[in-house]
Amino acid sequence: MITAGVDVGAKNVKVLILKDGVPAGRGFRTIGLDTRKAIEESFNEAVSRSAMKTADISRTVATGAGRKEVKFADGELTEVGASAKGAHRLFGSARTVIDVGAEEGRAIKVGADGKVLDFAVNEKCAAGAGAFTEAMARALEVKVEDLGPLSLKSQKAVPMNAQCAVFAESEVVSLIHAKTPKEDIARAVHDAISDRIISMVRRVGVEKDIAVVGGLARNVGFIESIKRSLAAEVLVPEDPDYAAALGAALHAVETGG
Template sequence: MITAGIDIGSRTIKVAVLRDGEIVGRALDTAGAEPARRASALLRDALLAAGVSRDAVAHITATGAGRALVEDAHSTVTDITAAARAANFFFPGAVTVVEVGAEESRAVKTDGAGRVLDSAVNEKCAAGSGSFTESMARALGMTLEEFAEKSLQSTTRIAMNAQCTVFAESEVVGLMHSGVDRRDIAYAVNDAIATRVSATARRVKLEGEVVLLGGLARNRGFVRCLKEKLEVDRILIPEAPELADAVGAAIVAAERAA
């Protein structure tokens, strides 16, 4: 059976195509001004990569903040459910799932088989999201890759007092003008984000190993800070963490087409 999942987030659109439980096609790009049209184009790209026609797809499920916009979808599913299914797909038996998106972070407790038992979302403060990282990296004059690596090179711990993005940017500029090493500032930013995310995660009560999803999982500096905050030795991260919810939606699509 061939199914597809489309995840329309606030910043990016991700598409995953599954054939009998295996990822055979994927596509990702920014949402742009016309996310519905972009989603359709990315679906075509993912199907082309998979080598299958649109008619061969049994079911398409959309997720994410813009899931209602997807005209190609047969059904929709919440991003929390999609994240739970994806975590179990990548790491069977996973119970605790943490996901950091562009605008919010969330934690999900599952039954170990991808079913949601509890969840918590931090959507009130950008300091617990990927967009906060982008803003801080820009203020430091770094790419996201540089930001992550510089954070790992930090030798002095400093505190970030501001939590609002606007005030935090001003604080970062002030720290640079004071001569504070940019590596230490990068670490402080990652540490501040990890503090917010870990607080959300603890609301669902940690159990077993933690699975981290979302694009921020590629930031090794943030991952190190999150491990420290959660007091765990390791965090499980799939090969393409930003694609997770699209994969989860495709899994739900397979369940609904069965």
């Protein structure tokens, strides 16, 4: 059976094709002006990369904040359901799943069977999501993908008082003016966001193993801060941003009859 999972996030569309339960191809587009176009292009990319035709796909499930935009989907799945399912497939031992995307953060408690037992969501405030690190990278004048490696060079924790991304940007600028090393500021940024995420995780209860997925899991600085704060190791898949798309594609298999 060939299925597709389409995850329409706040910023990017991620598509994953599964053939007999094994990933066969992926597609990725940043949503610019046109969400539908990004969906179509990323979908076509995934199909062609898996050396298939659209007609070969028997079922497509959509997830993510923009999942209603996937008009050709046969079904849909919530973000929490998709992340949990994807993370459980990647790491069967995971009991706590942390998923942080561009605009939302989620903490999910999953059972041994991968079922969602509880979850907490942080939404509608940039302070608790990837948008925060993007804003801080801009203020620091570094590329967002360089922010993580930069923070690993830090030897010193500096406090950041502002919670709001807008106020934190001004604080970063003042820190730069005060000649605070950029790597220390980068670490402060990751510590700040990881503190907020961890507090949310504690509301569902921290149980090992802990898996971290979503776009922000690509950021090594964020992962370091999470590990430090939890005083525990965490599991991070190779392509953390595709976890929800994987979950959706698996759901398509299960609901395919």
